[in-house]
Amino acid sequence: MKSTGVTDDFFIPELCRAEALLGLVLLAELLVLVLVLAEPMQPGFDWMRLALTSLFVQWIVLLSAGTLCLLRPLLAQLRAALAGLVCCVLVLGLTLACTAVADIYQLAGPLQRDGEVNLYLRHALISLIMSGLLLRYFYLQSQWRRQEQAELRARIESLQARIRPHFLFNSLNSIASLVALDPAKAEQAVLDLSDLFRASLARPGTLVTWQDELELARRYLSIEQYRLGERLQLQWQVDEVPADLPIPQLTLQPLLENALVYGIQPRIEGGLVSVTAKYAGGVFSLEVSNPFDEAAQTQVSRGTRQGLLNIDARLAALFGPQASLSVERRDGRHYTCLRYPCARQKQEA
DSSP states (O other): OHHHHHHHTOSSOOTTSHHHHHHHHHHHHHHHHHHHHHSOOOSSOOHHHHHHHHHHHHHHHHHHHHHHHHHHHHHTTSOHHHHHHHHHHHHHHHHHHHHHHHHHTTTTSOOOGGGHHHHHHHHHHHHHHHHHHHHHHHHHHHHHHHHHHHHHHHHHHHHHHHHHHHHHHHHHHHHHHHHHHOHHHHHHHHHHHHHHHHHHHSOOSSEEEHHHHHHHHHHHHHHHHHHHGGGEEEEEEOTTSOTTOEEESSSHHHHHHHHIIIIITTOTTOEEEEEEEEEETTEEEEEEEEEOOHHHHTTOOOOOHHHHHHHHHHHHHHHGGGOEEEEEEETTEEEEEEEEEOOSSOOOO
């Protein structure tokens, strides 16, 4: 398990993948054109020369890609400089071997004996230069990717750190309102809050399972239930979501907090908060709805709308442009919906 992590962090990509092979093939064809155009121009273009050179170069590229792909787990255990040197030596050896095969079987026509050393040396130098440039590109790309991921993790952690104290203050306000009304419930709410924050702070990762996030949200609602009583009604439609589905930590709770602050708290009669979640076609969708009263809405002086902007920013950072967070009002209810593509397995940012 440990070696897999090292391999994934290796600066040489998996060259067996289709997109990597396609890039190498296109790069090889560009090299062939350069080699052909570097020779003296003849009145008639030698298409056979182009085809044979292309075949020769492609064989070297494909053999090198296959060899490096097989040896990648071993190369990943070496230092970057040593691994790059080994890669250059392997490509050099394959180039000289292919040159020897082409020479022995005269695949490119008879070779001048007095120019044999120059041909082998020419191919060796070309392979060293091209492999060195390509490895250098892979290394710089790997460093840039690491820096980008580090900046992304710092940004997400910063966004997530803003939610926790905000969540704490709102929960403490709810508990404070219970102290005078029902000390026993206030004491139980403090215990629930303790469990809630223990679950929230115990995991350093950005993504948690849907089961854990759902448990976190239900603990929060139990605290609010003490304060709101029968005014708060809940409807859950989440049975279709796999328990191991990844979700950004503290995503559902801020949506529920918005629903309570803007939909339940201003209304004397309270209302119904509905939570609907689905997972289909590799896309997770979550909808939280609550009653909406325009007259009561204007009386709310403060709320948690910043939490929606926070969730939207985290979704964009983790899942890219395919993630979305939308808000709409219809039929007297307020709907907050989010969608993002994900796989059924735990992930780390």
